[in-house]
Amino acid sequence: MRDARYDILFQPQKIGPLTAKNRFYQVPHCNGAGYRDPSAAAAMRGIKAEGGWGVIFTEQTEMHHSSEITPFIELRLWEDQDVPAIAKMAEAMKTHGGLAGIQLAYSGINGPNFYTKEVPMAVSPGPIRTFTNDPVQARGLDKSDIRDLRRWFVNAAKRSKTAGFDLICLYGAHGFGIFQHFLSRATNQRSDEYGGSLENRSRFVREVFSDMRDAVGDTMALTLRVSLDEQIGKLGFSNAELRDFIAMNGDLPDLWDLAQGTWEDCSGPSRFKDEAAQETLVQGIRALTNRPVVGVGRFTSPDVMAKMIRQGALDFIGCARPSIADPFLPKKIEEGRIEDIRECIGCNICVTGDMTQSISRCTQNPTFMEEWRKGWHPEKMNAKGPSTNVLIVGSGPAGLEAARALSLRGYDVALAEASTTLGGRVAKERLLPGLSAWGRVADYRTYQISQRPNVETYFDSCLTAENILDFGFQHVAIATGALWRADGVARMHVEPIPNSGLPVYTPDDLMAGRLPKGRVTVFDDDHYYMGGVLAELLAQHGCAVTLVTPSAYVSDWTLNTLEQAAIHRRLVAAGVKIVLNTVISSLTNQGVSTACVYTGHASHIDAEAVVMVASRIAQDQLYHDLKAREADWADAGILSVKVIGDACAPGPIAWATYAGHRFARELDMPDIGDVLPFRREVTALQD
């Protein structure tokens, strides 16, 4: 069944004293659950095991209480009490012959220690480096601290072994992790034998490997995660210096785990980075060591994966996001089901779960992090209930996912779409600059429902309540989406912005090809990607664009998707004028009157048109029309009507796929009343 071209991906591989069953390597990735939701995190890793990954890692695990990154929720291995929670993860990872890995992190200059209140320690003293520029400095490690730190790594290694892990990854990438801090002259200004030459800066990592090999190396494999290039100029740990380091220490770890730059560099969104973007930085490194090498690159194509192995760039295919979007990626390749792969779209919504300390979601895989909380499996649906058919109105991400998932449960599904295209908002947004990969949300589902005998799709079908009452479906899901409003009402304005004659465009206008010309102001009070993307689109079309936002950042919320800096850079390069901390107060035929959000200081921007990226209005009229006819439902054979996705409450695409999936799971299920709709773990009280 498997295509012979991909056989190479399934060759067992040695890592130190162990053998991985194939080359699919789930590199460490966060999930927003960590120590707060250990069973949810364990079940998520267990699903990866079932999906065929040869090696599966935890997220970063804080290995000692003197370095922690509160408010971010990762794992902790500070004392024996922490072992049972992570042992549960190791056990889940090993259920299908996968190897279980734990990533040990000592955050040093990145750990503000807000929770433990310990004084942070770093390779050299200096301000803590966090996303929030916390007003805390670290003291430098002295020689006895370094001895302590070595012992703590050994203690953590022993606890990892007790917990049942097979591999330990020492974290020294992304600017996080003490090993990188020692290696890089940007964070290592020591003048003793741990600073200065590369030989000296490598001393600490060599010592820790030696200590840990003595303690656990007979049975466990030890890996090192480093960045391919710190990308911060002359002082940083560059690709050339990394190569020197690997050439000097080729046999140090049992495997080299090559990440890239900062986390933003490594988890580059599809808007800014293509699949296999690190290829040139990786090429040739394998020749410097006889230990296997793993690298990442948002790999979703088995052809690209096989090429990376065949051309000798990598031994293992490292995946974080592709394994989130489709935990069954290896299994689908093995079974020759390439077209069933749910490809990551590179939107980085998964990252936002960590950044907001909530719990992660995935645009493509609505079951991510719900494996334990709700018992949702990415490939299996719950059994069908007593009723037989469902009408879904609207084929955006909510409607498409509902149709796909309901058809798997065995319902007869009719999907009615007003237009001639499936995909709703995704069909339009995929045409915007940099967002073409987002079309995979529609492509995956369109193909899946095309393979199901129990889904009928109807185009050019703009349904009314009357139509629906005539049809007589038992269940109706209204997934009719949302439209952008033109009057500016969002966060800064709760009433329409006064306008005495300036042409106003909405994102829907631009996506439909109705573009303004000349001098255009984009007002962004939405703060996610749309304002920045449209400014880029207008600049591409020759407009003189000014982007005005009440926030201190362009596309503010994309700080959570690791895109904000890249968006700002791209807009500057496109010639967009950026006006921050500013609100539009009124519009005239001369342009835009603005006010500083802090002082109210008034100003004016000449403009021939404004694009309002404000908020969206749910298109729920059909739902309300049907609700008004509730008395007629029984005669029409209707048992339930539900509004889902953006038509219920507009949000990011991931919210819509989740809503569609949830609708499909819960149809015909017993009413749970006031009971919490998911499982959670509650802190145990100590005596």
Ligand code: ADP
């Ligand atoms: P969501 O993100 O919630 O899935 P979208 O806005 O992406 O919502 O998609 C909504 C889809 O519903 C659009 O493709 C739109 O054409 C379709 N639609 C809206 N109203 C109707 C209607 N009355 N009948 C059929 N389809 C509709």
Ligand code: SF4
């Ligand atoms: Fe990929 Fe987006 Fe899912 Fe993350 S949330 S795994 S980037 S599709």
